[in-house]
Amino acid sequence: MEYPSKLIEEAVNQIAKLPGIGKKTALRLVLHLIKAKDENTYALTDALNKLRANIKFCKVCHTICDAEMCSICSSHRRDRSIVCIVEDVKDVMAIENTAQFNGVYHVLGGVISPVNGVGPADLKIESLVNRLTNGQAEIKEVILALSPTMEGDTTAFYINKRIREIAVKVSVIARGVPVGGDLEYADEITLGRSITGRTLFN
Amino acid sequence: MEYPSKLIEEAVNQIAKLPGIGKKTALRLVLHLIKAKDENTYALTDALNKLRANIKFCKVCHTICDAEMCSICSSHRRDRSIVCIVEDVKDVMAIENTAQFNGVYHVLGGVISPVNGVGPADLKIESLVNRLTNGQAEIKEVILALSPTMEGDTTAFYINKRIREIAVKVSVIARGVPVGGDLEYADEITLGRSITGRTLFN
Structure with missing residues:
Protein backbone atom coordinates (compact mmCIF):
# COMPACT_ATOMS: atom_id res chain seq x y z
CA MET A 1 0.00 0.00 0.00
CA GLU A 2 1.21 3.53 -0.73
CA TYR A 3 1.09 6.01 2.12
CA PRO A 4 0.58 9.74 1.63
CA SER A 5 3.37 10.49 4.11
CA LYS A 6 6.70 8.95 5.13
CA LEU A 7 5.88 9.72 8.78
CA ILE A 8 2.71 7.66 8.57
CA GLU A 9 4.53 4.84 6.81
CA GLU A 10 7.19 4.68 9.53
CA ALA A 11 4.59 4.79 12.34
CA VAL A 12 2.48 2.09 10.64
CA ASN A 13 5.51 -0.16 10.16
CA GLN A 14 6.51 0.19 13.81
CA ILE A 15 3.00 -0.49 15.15
CA ALA A 16 2.54 -3.45 12.77
CA LYS A 17 5.55 -5.13 14.42
CA LEU A 18 3.44 -5.69 17.55
CA PRO A 19 1.87 -9.16 17.80
CA GLY A 20 -1.62 -9.51 16.34
CA ILE A 21 -1.63 -6.08 14.66
CA GLY A 22 -1.54 -5.91 10.86
CA LYS A 23 -0.89 -2.93 8.61
CA LYS A 24 -4.59 -2.09 8.21
CA THR A 25 -5.17 -1.95 11.97
CA ALA A 26 -1.93 -0.02 12.42
CA LEU A 27 -3.10 2.58 9.89
CA ARG A 28 -6.41 2.91 11.72
CA LEU A 29 -4.58 3.50 15.00
CA VAL A 30 -2.23 6.05 13.42
CA LEU A 31 -5.10 8.00 11.85
CA HIS A 32 -6.89 7.90 15.23
CA LEU A 33 -3.83 9.40 16.93
CA ILE A 34 -3.59 12.14 14.28
CA LYS A 35 -7.26 13.03 14.77
CA ALA A 36 -7.04 12.99 18.58
CA LYS A 37 -5.32 15.59 20.75
CA ASP A 38 -1.52 15.90 20.80
CA GLU A 39 -1.39 14.99 24.50
CA ASN A 40 -2.84 11.53 23.85
CA THR A 41 0.08 10.53 21.65
CA TYR A 42 2.67 12.02 23.98
CA ALA A 43 1.09 10.36 27.05
CA LEU A 44 1.24 7.02 25.22
CA THR A 45 4.85 7.33 24.06
CA ASP A 46 5.89 8.69 27.46
CA ALA A 47 4.32 5.73 29.28
CA LEU A 48 6.07 3.26 26.95
CA ASN A 49 9.46 4.99 27.23
CA LYS A 50 9.25 5.12 31.02
CA LEU A 51 8.16 1.49 31.10
CA ARG A 52 11.13 0.41 28.99
CA ALA A 53 13.64 2.51 30.89
CA ASN A 54 12.55 1.78 34.45
CA ILE A 55 11.04 -1.70 34.48
CA LYS A 56 12.74 -4.06 36.91
CA PHE A 57 12.59 -7.76 37.62
CA CYS A 58 12.30 -9.10 41.17
CA LYS A 59 15.70 -10.48 42.20
CA VAL A 60 14.04 -13.42 43.95
CA CYS A 61 11.22 -14.60 41.69
CA HIS A 62 12.01 -12.70 38.43
CA THR A 63 8.51 -11.28 38.03
CA ILE A 64 8.10 -7.74 36.69
CA CYS A 65 8.03 -5.06 39.39
CA ASP A 66 8.94 -1.46 40.16
CA ALA A 67 11.48 -2.16 42.92
CA GLU A 68 14.36 -4.55 43.64
CA MET A 69 11.95 -7.08 45.12
CA CYS A 70 8.31 -7.58 44.14
CA SER A 71 5.39 -6.96 46.51
CA ILE A 72 4.70 -10.69 46.82
CA CYS A 73 8.27 -11.67 47.74
CA SER A 74 8.58 -8.82 50.23
CA SER A 75 5.16 -9.37 51.84
CA HIS A 76 5.06 -10.74 55.39
CA ILE A 173 -1.76 -28.31 39.08
CA ALA A 174 -4.81 -30.50 38.46
CA ARG A 175 -5.86 -31.31 34.90
CA GLY A 176 -9.44 -32.11 34.13
CA VAL A 177 -12.67 -30.78 32.69
CA PRO A 178 -12.91 -26.98 33.09
CA VAL A 179 -15.61 -25.65 35.44
CA GLY A 180 -18.73 -24.70 33.46
CA GLY A 181 -17.62 -26.81 30.49
CA ASP A 182 -19.88 -29.46 29.00
CA LEU A 183 -18.55 -33.05 29.25
CA GLU A 184 -19.78 -33.68 25.72
CA TYR A 185 -17.39 -31.08 24.32
CA ALA A 186 -14.29 -31.98 26.37
CA ASP A 187 -11.58 -33.61 24.24
CA GLU A 188 -10.68 -37.26 24.93
CA ILE A 189 -7.26 -36.50 26.44
CA THR A 190 -8.66 -34.01 28.96
CA LEU A 191 -11.57 -36.32 29.82
CA GLY A 192 -9.20 -39.29 30.12
CA ARG A 193 -6.94 -37.35 32.50
CA SER A 194 -9.89 -36.18 34.55
CA ILE A 195 -10.80 -39.85 35.11
CA THR A 196 -7.30 -41.11 35.93
CA GLY A 197 -6.79 -38.05 38.16
CA ARG A 198 -10.12 -38.37 39.98
CA THR A 199 -10.30 -37.28 43.63
CA LEU A 200 -12.55 -38.30 46.55
CA PHE A 201 -15.96 -36.63 46.55
CA ASN A 202 -16.22 -34.52 49.67
CA MET B 1 -7.24 -6.34 37.36
CA GLU B 2 -4.22 -5.74 39.61
CA TYR B 3 -0.91 -5.09 37.89
CA PRO B 4 2.42 -6.04 39.41
CA SER B 5 3.86 -2.65 38.47
CA LYS B 6 2.61 0.95 38.21
CA LEU B 7 4.63 1.36 35.00
CA ILE B 8 2.77 -1.52 33.39
CA GLU B 9 -0.57 -0.18 34.60
CA GLU B 10 0.10 3.24 33.07
CA ALA B 11 1.28 1.74 29.75
CA VAL B 12 -1.72 -0.61 29.59
CA ASN B 13 -4.14 2.27 30.31
CA GLN B 14 -2.60 4.41 27.57
CA ILE B 15 -2.62 1.63 24.96
CA ALA B 16 -6.18 0.62 25.88
CA LYS B 17 -7.33 4.14 24.90
CA LEU B 18 -6.68 3.25 21.24
CA PRO B 19 -9.79 2.15 19.32
CA GLY B 20 -10.45 -1.59 19.28
CA ILE B 21 -7.82 -2.44 21.90
CA GLY B 22 -8.96 -3.63 25.31
CA LYS B 23 -6.97 -4.04 28.52
CA LYS B 24 -6.16 -7.71 27.88
CA THR B 25 -4.72 -7.00 24.44
CA ALA B 26 -2.89 -3.96 25.82
CA LEU B 27 -1.27 -6.11 28.51
CA ARG B 28 -0.20 -8.63 25.87
CA LEU B 29 1.41 -5.84 23.82
CA VAL B 30 3.16 -4.37 26.88
CA LEU B 31 4.57 -7.77 27.92
CA HIS B 32 5.71 -8.29 24.32
CA LEU B 33 7.57 -4.96 24.39
CA ILE B 34 9.22 -5.85 27.72
CA LYS B 35 10.37 -9.20 26.32
CA ALA B 36 11.65 -7.70 23.06
CA LYS B 37 14.75 -5.57 22.63
CA ASP B 38 14.89 -2.01 24.01
CA GLU B 39 15.30 -0.56 20.51
CA ASN B 40 11.90 -1.87 19.40
CA THR B 41 10.08 0.21 22.00
CA TYR B 42 12.16 3.31 21.35
CA ALA B 43 11.73 3.00 17.56
CA LEU B 44 7.96 2.80 18.08
CA THR B 45 7.69 5.76 20.44
CA ASP B 46 10.09 7.78 18.30
CA ALA B 47 8.01 7.16 15.15
CA LEU B 48 4.82 8.21 16.96
CA ASN B 49 6.38 11.34 18.48
CA LYS B 50 7.82 12.41 15.12
CA LEU B 51 4.49 11.71 13.44
CA ARG B 52 2.61 13.87 15.94
CA ALA B 53 5.13 16.69 15.87
CA ASN B 54 5.73 16.93 12.11
CA ILE B 55 2.55 15.79 10.39
CA LYS B 56 1.11 18.41 8.03
CA PHE B 57 -2.10 18.81 6.10
CA CYS B 58 -2.11 19.85 2.43
CA LYS B 59 -3.20 23.49 2.22
CA VAL B 60 -5.27 22.77 -0.89
CA CYS B 61 -7.03 19.44 -0.27
CA HIS B 62 -6.40 18.94 3.51
CA THR B 63 -5.06 15.42 3.12
CA ILE B 64 -2.21 14.29 5.37
CA CYS B 65 1.24 14.93 3.90
CA ASP B 66 4.84 15.74 4.76
CA ALA B 67 5.03 19.11 2.98
CA GLU B 68 2.92 22.23 2.51
CA MET B 69 1.17 20.69 -0.47
CA CYS B 70 0.53 16.98 -1.02
CA SER B 71 2.06 14.98 -3.87
CA ILE B 72 -1.30 14.74 -5.67
CA CYS B 73 -2.08 18.49 -5.59
CA SER B 74 1.46 19.38 -6.68
CA SER B 75 1.65 16.77 -9.47
CA HIS B 76 1.61 17.98 -13.11
CA ILE B 173 -20.21 7.46 -7.10
CA ALA B 174 -22.32 4.54 -8.33
CA ARG B 175 -24.23 2.41 -5.86
CA GLY B 176 -25.09 -1.16 -6.65
CA VAL B 177 -24.16 -4.77 -6.05
CA PRO B 178 -20.46 -5.15 -5.22
CA VAL B 179 -18.28 -6.99 -7.73
CA GLY B 180 -17.88 -10.65 -6.72
CA GLY B 181 -20.94 -10.46 -4.46
CA ASP B 182 -23.83 -12.89 -4.79
CA LEU B 183 -27.16 -11.30 -5.78
CA GLU B 184 -28.91 -13.59 -3.32
CA TYR B 185 -27.06 -12.01 -0.40
CA ALA B 186 -27.37 -8.36 -1.46
CA ASP B 187 -29.77 -6.40 0.78
CA GLU B 188 -32.99 -5.04 -0.75
CA ILE B 189 -31.95 -1.38 -0.67
CA THR B 190 -28.68 -2.03 -2.51
CA LEU B 191 -30.39 -4.31 -5.03
CA GLY B 192 -33.20 -1.77 -5.51
CA ARG B 193 -30.68 1.01 -6.15
CA SER B 194 -28.72 -1.17 -8.57
CA ILE B 195 -31.92 -1.58 -10.63
CA THR B 196 -33.01 2.08 -10.60
CA GLY B 197 -29.41 3.10 -11.32
CA ARG B 198 -28.89 0.60 -14.15
CA THR B 199 -26.61 1.56 -17.06
CA LEU B 200 -26.42 0.48 -20.71
CA PHE B 201 -24.67 -2.85 -21.27
CA ASN B 202 -21.59 -2.22 -23.38
Whole structure:
Protein backbone atom coordinates (compact mmCIF):
# COMPACT_ATOMS: atom_id res chain seq x y z
CA MET A 1 0.00 0.00 0.00
CA GLU A 2 1.21 3.53 -0.73
CA TYR A 3 1.09 6.01 2.12
CA PRO A 4 0.58 9.74 1.63
CA SER A 5 3.37 10.49 4.11
CA LYS A 6 6.70 8.95 5.13
CA LEU A 7 5.88 9.72 8.78
CA ILE A 8 2.71 7.66 8.57
CA GLU A 9 4.53 4.84 6.81
CA GLU A 10 7.19 4.68 9.53
CA ALA A 11 4.59 4.79 12.34
CA VAL A 12 2.48 2.09 10.64
CA ASN A 13 5.51 -0.16 10.16
CA GLN A 14 6.51 0.19 13.81
CA ILE A 15 3.00 -0.49 15.15
CA ALA A 16 2.54 -3.45 12.77
CA LYS A 17 5.55 -5.13 14.42
CA LEU A 18 3.44 -5.69 17.55
CA PRO A 19 1.87 -9.16 17.80
CA GLY A 20 -1.62 -9.51 16.34
CA ILE A 21 -1.63 -6.08 14.66
CA GLY A 22 -1.54 -5.91 10.86
CA LYS A 23 -0.89 -2.93 8.61
CA LYS A 24 -4.59 -2.09 8.21
CA THR A 25 -5.17 -1.95 11.97
CA ALA A 26 -1.93 -0.02 12.42
CA LEU A 27 -3.10 2.58 9.89
CA ARG A 28 -6.41 2.91 11.72
CA LEU A 29 -4.58 3.50 15.00
CA VAL A 30 -2.23 6.05 13.42
CA LEU A 31 -5.10 8.00 11.85
CA HIS A 32 -6.89 7.90 15.23
CA LEU A 33 -3.83 9.40 16.93
CA ILE A 34 -3.59 12.14 14.28
CA LYS A 35 -7.26 13.03 14.77
CA ALA A 36 -7.04 12.99 18.58
CA LYS A 37 -5.32 15.59 20.75
CA ASP A 38 -1.52 15.90 20.80
CA GLU A 39 -1.39 14.99 24.50
CA ASN A 40 -2.84 11.53 23.85
CA THR A 41 0.08 10.53 21.65
CA TYR A 42 2.67 12.02 23.98
CA ALA A 43 1.09 10.36 27.05
CA LEU A 44 1.24 7.02 25.22
CA THR A 45 4.85 7.33 24.06
CA ASP A 46 5.89 8.69 27.46
CA ALA A 47 4.32 5.73 29.28
CA LEU A 48 6.07 3.26 26.95
CA ASN A 49 9.46 4.99 27.23
CA LYS A 50 9.25 5.12 31.02
CA LEU A 51 8.16 1.49 31.10
CA ARG A 52 11.13 0.41 28.99
CA ALA A 53 13.64 2.51 30.89
CA ASN A 54 12.55 1.78 34.45
CA ILE A 55 11.04 -1.70 34.48
CA LYS A 56 12.74 -4.06 36.91
CA PHE A 57 12.59 -7.76 37.62
CA CYS A 58 12.30 -9.10 41.17
CA LYS A 59 15.70 -10.48 42.20
CA VAL A 60 14.04 -13.42 43.95
CA CYS A 61 11.22 -14.60 41.69
CA HIS A 62 12.01 -12.70 38.43
CA THR A 63 8.51 -11.28 38.03
CA ILE A 64 8.10 -7.74 36.69
CA CYS A 65 8.03 -5.06 39.39
CA ASP A 66 8.94 -1.46 40.16
CA ALA A 67 11.48 -2.16 42.92
CA GLU A 68 14.36 -4.55 43.64
CA MET A 69 11.95 -7.08 45.12
CA CYS A 70 8.31 -7.58 44.14
CA SER A 71 5.39 -6.96 46.51
CA ILE A 72 4.70 -10.69 46.82
CA CYS A 73 8.27 -11.67 47.74
CA SER A 74 8.58 -8.82 50.23
CA SER A 75 5.16 -9.37 51.84
CA HIS A 76 5.06 -10.74 55.39
CA ARG A 77 1.73 -12.39 54.82
CA ARG A 78 2.87 -14.80 52.09
CA ASP A 79 3.81 -18.39 52.83
CA ARG A 80 7.45 -18.79 51.75
CA SER A 81 7.32 -22.59 52.12
CA ILE A 82 5.37 -23.05 48.85
CA VAL A 83 6.89 -21.91 45.54
CA CYS A 84 4.68 -21.87 42.43
CA ILE A 85 6.61 -22.15 39.15
CA VAL A 86 5.02 -20.30 36.25
CA GLU A 87 5.97 -19.39 32.70
CA ASP A 88 5.15 -15.71 32.65
CA VAL A 89 4.05 -12.61 34.58
CA LYS A 90 0.59 -13.08 33.05
CA ASP A 91 0.32 -16.41 34.88
CA VAL A 92 1.24 -14.74 38.19
CA MET A 93 -1.55 -12.21 37.63
CA ALA A 94 -4.02 -14.96 36.67
CA ILE A 95 -3.23 -17.06 39.76
CA GLU A 96 -3.32 -13.96 42.02
CA ASN A 97 -6.79 -13.19 40.62
CA THR A 98 -8.09 -16.55 41.85
CA ALA A 99 -7.16 -15.63 45.48
CA GLN A 100 -6.53 -19.37 46.07
CA PHE A 101 -2.77 -19.23 46.48
CA ASN A 102 -0.85 -17.63 49.33
CA GLY A 103 2.67 -18.85 48.56
CA VAL A 104 5.41 -17.23 46.48
CA TYR A 105 6.28 -17.56 42.79
CA HIS A 106 9.17 -18.30 40.49
CA VAL A 107 8.81 -16.91 36.97
CA LEU A 108 10.75 -18.88 34.35
CA GLY A 109 10.35 -16.31 31.57
CA GLY A 110 9.25 -18.91 29.01
CA VAL A 111 9.12 -22.65 28.41
CA ILE A 112 11.59 -25.02 26.74
CA SER A 113 10.81 -24.94 23.02
CA PRO A 114 13.38 -26.31 20.57
CA VAL A 115 11.27 -25.02 17.64
CA ASN A 116 11.62 -21.42 18.89
CA GLY A 117 15.23 -21.96 19.96
CA VAL A 118 14.51 -21.71 23.69
CA GLY A 119 16.65 -24.09 25.79
CA PRO A 120 16.85 -24.61 29.56
CA ALA A 121 19.73 -22.10 29.77
CA ASP A 122 17.44 -19.31 28.48
CA LEU A 123 15.07 -19.77 31.43
CA LYS A 124 15.49 -18.98 35.13
CA ILE A 125 15.96 -22.67 36.02
CA GLU A 126 19.49 -22.34 37.43
CA SER A 127 18.22 -19.53 39.64
CA LEU A 128 15.41 -21.81 40.84
CA VAL A 129 17.88 -24.57 41.69
CA ASN A 130 20.00 -22.08 43.69
CA ARG A 131 16.91 -20.72 45.42
CA LEU A 132 15.84 -24.21 46.45
CA THR A 133 19.35 -25.24 47.53
CA ASN A 134 19.83 -22.14 49.67
CA GLY A 135 16.32 -22.15 51.13
CA GLN A 136 16.11 -25.92 51.56
CA ALA A 137 15.02 -25.69 55.19
CA GLU A 138 12.23 -23.21 54.43
CA ILE A 139 10.75 -24.47 51.13
CA LYS A 140 8.42 -27.45 51.64
CA GLU A 141 6.64 -27.70 48.30
CA VAL A 142 7.16 -26.73 44.66
CA ILE A 143 4.06 -26.46 42.45
CA LEU A 144 4.55 -26.77 38.68
CA ALA A 145 1.88 -24.50 37.17
CA LEU A 146 2.88 -24.62 33.50
CA SER A 147 0.54 -24.72 30.51
CA PRO A 148 -0.68 -28.22 29.63
CA THR A 149 1.05 -28.11 26.23
CA MET A 150 3.91 -30.11 24.74
CA GLU A 151 6.39 -27.32 25.68
CA GLY A 152 4.92 -26.90 29.17
CA ASP A 153 5.08 -30.65 29.83
CA THR A 154 8.68 -30.85 28.57
CA THR A 155 9.69 -27.98 30.84
CA ALA A 156 7.90 -29.54 33.83
CA PHE A 157 9.63 -32.87 33.13
CA TYR A 158 13.04 -31.18 32.94
CA ILE A 159 12.53 -29.11 36.10
CA ASN A 160 11.25 -32.12 38.03
CA LYS A 161 14.42 -34.05 37.07
CA ARG A 162 16.62 -31.14 38.20
CA ILE A 163 14.95 -30.42 41.53
CA ARG A 164 13.76 -33.87 42.63
CA GLU A 165 16.87 -34.28 44.79
CA ILE A 166 16.50 -30.88 46.46
CA ALA A 167 12.82 -30.18 46.90
CA VAL A 168 10.79 -31.94 49.53
CA LYS A 169 7.67 -32.25 47.41
CA VAL A 170 6.98 -31.47 43.74
CA SER A 171 3.32 -31.16 42.73
CA VAL A 172 1.53 -30.21 39.53
CA ILE A 173 -1.76 -28.31 39.08
CA ALA A 174 -4.81 -30.50 38.46
CA ARG A 175 -5.86 -31.31 34.90
CA GLY A 176 -9.44 -32.11 34.13
CA VAL A 177 -12.67 -30.78 32.69
CA PRO A 178 -12.91 -26.98 33.09
CA VAL A 179 -15.61 -25.65 35.44
CA GLY A 180 -18.73 -24.70 33.46
CA GLY A 181 -17.62 -26.81 30.49
CA ASP A 182 -19.88 -29.46 29.00
CA LEU A 183 -18.55 -33.05 29.25
CA GLU A 184 -19.78 -33.68 25.72
CA TYR A 185 -17.39 -31.08 24.32
CA ALA A 186 -14.29 -31.98 26.37
CA ASP A 187 -11.58 -33.61 24.24
CA GLU A 188 -10.68 -37.26 24.93
CA ILE A 189 -7.26 -36.50 26.44
CA THR A 190 -8.66 -34.01 28.96
CA LEU A 191 -11.57 -36.32 29.82
CA GLY A 192 -9.20 -39.29 30.12
CA ARG A 193 -6.94 -37.35 32.50
CA SER A 194 -9.89 -36.18 34.55
CA ILE A 195 -10.80 -39.85 35.11
CA THR A 196 -7.30 -41.11 35.93
CA GLY A 197 -6.79 -38.05 38.16
CA ARG A 198 -10.12 -38.37 39.98
CA THR A 199 -10.30 -37.28 43.63
CA LEU A 200 -12.55 -38.30 46.55
CA PHE A 201 -15.96 -36.63 46.55
CA ASN A 202 -16.22 -34.52 49.67
CA MET B 1 -7.24 -6.34 37.36
CA GLU B 2 -4.22 -5.74 39.61
CA TYR B 3 -0.91 -5.09 37.89
CA PRO B 4 2.42 -6.04 39.41
CA SER B 5 3.86 -2.65 38.47
CA LYS B 6 2.61 0.95 38.21
CA LEU B 7 4.63 1.36 35.00
CA ILE B 8 2.77 -1.52 33.39
CA GLU B 9 -0.57 -0.18 34.60
CA GLU B 10 0.10 3.24 33.07
CA ALA B 11 1.28 1.74 29.75
CA VAL B 12 -1.72 -0.61 29.59
CA ASN B 13 -4.14 2.27 30.31
CA GLN B 14 -2.60 4.41 27.57
CA ILE B 15 -2.62 1.63 24.96
CA ALA B 16 -6.18 0.62 25.88
CA LYS B 17 -7.33 4.14 24.90
CA LEU B 18 -6.68 3.25 21.24
CA PRO B 19 -9.79 2.15 19.32
CA GLY B 20 -10.45 -1.59 19.28
CA ILE B 21 -7.82 -2.44 21.90
CA GLY B 22 -8.96 -3.63 25.31
CA LYS B 23 -6.97 -4.04 28.52
CA LYS B 24 -6.16 -7.71 27.88
CA THR B 25 -4.72 -7.00 24.44
CA ALA B 26 -2.89 -3.96 25.82
CA LEU B 27 -1.27 -6.11 28.51
CA ARG B 28 -0.20 -8.63 25.87
CA LEU B 29 1.41 -5.84 23.82
CA VAL B 30 3.16 -4.37 26.88
CA LEU B 31 4.57 -7.77 27.92
CA HIS B 32 5.71 -8.29 24.32
CA LEU B 33 7.57 -4.96 24.39
CA ILE B 34 9.22 -5.85 27.72
CA LYS B 35 10.37 -9.20 26.32
CA ALA B 36 11.65 -7.70 23.06
CA LYS B 37 14.75 -5.57 22.63
CA ASP B 38 14.89 -2.01 24.01
CA GLU B 39 15.30 -0.56 20.51
CA ASN B 40 11.90 -1.87 19.40
CA THR B 41 10.08 0.21 22.00
CA TYR B 42 12.16 3.31 21.35
CA ALA B 43 11.73 3.00 17.56
CA LEU B 44 7.96 2.80 18.08
CA THR B 45 7.69 5.76 20.44
CA ASP B 46 10.09 7.78 18.30
CA ALA B 47 8.01 7.16 15.15
CA LEU B 48 4.82 8.21 16.96
CA ASN B 49 6.38 11.34 18.48
CA LYS B 50 7.82 12.41 15.12
CA LEU B 51 4.49 11.71 13.44
CA ARG B 52 2.61 13.87 15.94
CA ALA B 53 5.13 16.69 15.87
CA ASN B 54 5.73 16.93 12.11
CA ILE B 55 2.55 15.79 10.39
CA LYS B 56 1.11 18.41 8.03
CA PHE B 57 -2.10 18.81 6.10
CA CYS B 58 -2.11 19.85 2.43
CA LYS B 59 -3.20 23.49 2.22
CA VAL B 60 -5.27 22.77 -0.89
CA CYS B 61 -7.03 19.44 -0.27
CA HIS B 62 -6.40 18.94 3.51
CA THR B 63 -5.06 15.42 3.12
CA ILE B 64 -2.21 14.29 5.37
CA CYS B 65 1.24 14.93 3.90
CA ASP B 66 4.84 15.74 4.76
CA ALA B 67 5.03 19.11 2.98
CA GLU B 68 2.92 22.23 2.51
CA MET B 69 1.17 20.69 -0.47
CA CYS B 70 0.53 16.98 -1.02
CA SER B 71 2.06 14.98 -3.87
CA ILE B 72 -1.30 14.74 -5.67
CA CYS B 73 -2.08 18.49 -5.59
CA SER B 74 1.46 19.38 -6.68
CA SER B 75 1.65 16.77 -9.47
CA HIS B 76 1.61 17.98 -13.11
CA ARG B 77 0.00 14.77 -14.29
CA ARG B 78 -3.24 15.14 -12.31
CA ASP B 79 -6.40 16.56 -13.88
CA ARG B 80 -7.32 19.64 -11.80
CA SER B 81 -10.75 19.95 -13.46
CA ILE B 82 -12.20 17.04 -11.42
CA VAL B 83 -12.38 17.26 -7.63
CA CYS B 84 -13.30 14.14 -5.65
CA ILE B 85 -14.78 14.86 -2.21
CA VAL B 86 -13.98 12.23 0.42
CA GLU B 87 -14.37 11.88 4.16
CA ASP B 88 -10.93 10.79 5.17
CA VAL B 89 -7.30 10.15 4.16
CA LYS B 90 -8.11 6.43 4.16
CA ASP B 91 -10.58 7.07 1.32
CA VAL B 92 -7.92 8.91 -0.70
CA MET B 93 -5.62 5.90 -0.30
CA ALA B 94 -8.42 3.49 -1.24
CA ILE B 95 -9.34 5.43 -4.40
CA GLU B 96 -5.66 5.86 -5.34
CA ASN B 97 -5.27 2.08 -5.06
CA THR B 98 -7.94 1.55 -7.74
CA ALA B 99 -5.86 3.58 -10.27
CA GLN B 100 -9.18 4.65 -11.83
CA PHE B 101 -9.09 8.31 -10.86
CA ASN B 102 -6.69 10.95 -12.14
CA GLY B 103 -8.25 14.08 -10.67
CA VAL B 104 -7.58 15.81 -7.36
CA TYR B 105 -9.19 15.41 -3.93
CA HIS B 106 -10.82 17.41 -1.18
CA VAL B 107 -10.72 15.76 2.26
CA LEU B 108 -13.57 16.87 4.56
CA GLY B 109 -12.08 15.36 7.72
CA GLY B 110 -15.36 13.68 8.67
CA VAL B 111 -19.08 13.65 7.91
CA ILE B 112 -21.98 15.59 9.41
CA SER B 113 -23.15 13.60 12.43
CA PRO B 114 -25.41 15.30 15.00
CA VAL B 115 -25.10 12.24 17.28
CA ASN B 116 -21.32 12.70 17.53
CA GLY B 117 -21.62 16.49 17.63
CA VAL B 118 -20.07 17.04 14.18
CA GLY B 119 -21.66 19.93 12.28
CA PRO B 120 -20.86 21.45 8.85
CA ALA B 121 -18.56 24.02 10.52
CA ASP B 122 -16.30 21.21 11.81
CA LEU B 123 -15.60 20.02 8.28
CA LYS B 124 -13.61 21.58 5.43
CA ILE B 125 -16.77 22.62 3.57
CA GLU B 126 -16.13 26.38 3.64
CA SER B 127 -12.68 25.73 2.24
CA LEU B 128 -14.29 23.66 -0.55
CA VAL B 129 -16.69 26.50 -1.41
CA ASN B 130 -13.76 28.95 -1.57
CA ARG B 131 -11.75 26.53 -3.69
CA LEU B 132 -14.63 26.15 -6.14
CA THR B 133 -15.40 29.90 -6.24
CA ASN B 134 -11.77 30.83 -6.91
CA GLY B 135 -11.12 28.01 -9.38
CA GLN B 136 -14.49 28.26 -11.12
CA ALA B 137 -12.98 28.43 -14.59
CA GLU B 138 -10.78 25.39 -14.03
CA ILE B 139 -13.02 22.98 -12.06
CA LYS B 140 -15.52 21.20 -14.30
CA GLU B 141 -16.82 18.40 -12.08
CA VAL B 142 -17.20 17.59 -8.41
CA ILE B 143 -17.57 13.92 -7.44
CA LEU B 144 -19.19 13.13 -4.09
CA ALA B 145 -17.46 9.94 -2.90
CA LEU B 146 -18.88 9.65 0.62
CA SER B 147 -19.90 6.45 2.41
CA PRO B 148 -23.44 5.26 1.59
CA THR B 149 -24.56 5.75 5.19
CA MET B 150 -27.07 8.10 6.81
CA GLU B 151 -24.27 10.53 7.75
CA GLY B 152 -22.61 10.30 4.34
CA ASP B 153 -25.91 10.96 2.57
CA THR B 154 -26.68 13.93 4.83
CA THR B 155 -23.26 15.42 4.16
CA ALA B 156 -23.61 14.86 0.39
CA PHE B 157 -27.04 16.52 0.45
CA TYR B 158 -25.69 19.52 2.37
CA ILE B 159 -22.64 19.94 0.13
CA ASN B 160 -24.74 19.63 -3.02
CA LYS B 161 -27.00 22.42 -1.74
CA ARG B 162 -23.99 24.63 -0.99
CA ILE B 163 -22.10 24.15 -4.27
CA ARG B 164 -24.89 23.65 -6.81
CA GLU B 165 -24.68 27.34 -7.79
CA ILE B 166 -20.90 27.30 -8.20
CA ALA B 167 -19.92 23.91 -9.60
CA VAL B 168 -20.59 23.05 -13.19
CA LYS B 169 -21.45 19.44 -12.50
CA VAL B 170 -21.96 17.48 -9.27
CA SER B 171 -21.84 13.70 -9.54
CA VAL B 172 -21.97 10.85 -7.03
CA ILE B 173 -20.21 7.46 -7.10
CA ALA B 174 -22.32 4.54 -8.33
CA ARG B 175 -24.23 2.41 -5.86
CA GLY B 176 -25.09 -1.16 -6.65
CA VAL B 177 -24.16 -4.77 -6.05
CA PRO B 178 -20.46 -5.15 -5.22
CA VAL B 179 -18.28 -6.99 -7.73
CA GLY B 180 -17.88 -10.65 -6.72
CA GLY B 181 -20.94 -10.46 -4.46
CA ASP B 182 -23.83 -12.89 -4.79
CA LEU B 183 -27.16 -11.30 -5.78
CA GLU B 184 -28.91 -13.59 -3.32
CA TYR B 185 -27.06 -12.01 -0.40
CA ALA B 186 -27.37 -8.36 -1.46
CA ASP B 187 -29.77 -6.40 0.78
CA GLU B 188 -32.99 -5.04 -0.75
CA ILE B 189 -31.95 -1.38 -0.67
CA THR B 190 -28.68 -2.03 -2.51
CA LEU B 191 -30.39 -4.31 -5.03
CA GLY B 192 -33.20 -1.77 -5.51
CA ARG B 193 -30.68 1.01 -6.15
CA SER B 194 -28.72 -1.17 -8.57
CA ILE B 195 -31.92 -1.58 -10.63
CA THR B 196 -33.01 2.08 -10.60
CA GLY B 197 -29.41 3.10 -11.32
CA ARG B 198 -28.89 0.60 -14.15
CA THR B 199 -26.61 1.56 -17.06
CA LEU B 200 -26.42 0.48 -20.71
CA PHE B 201 -24.67 -2.85 -21.27
CA ASN B 202 -21.59 -2.22 -23.38
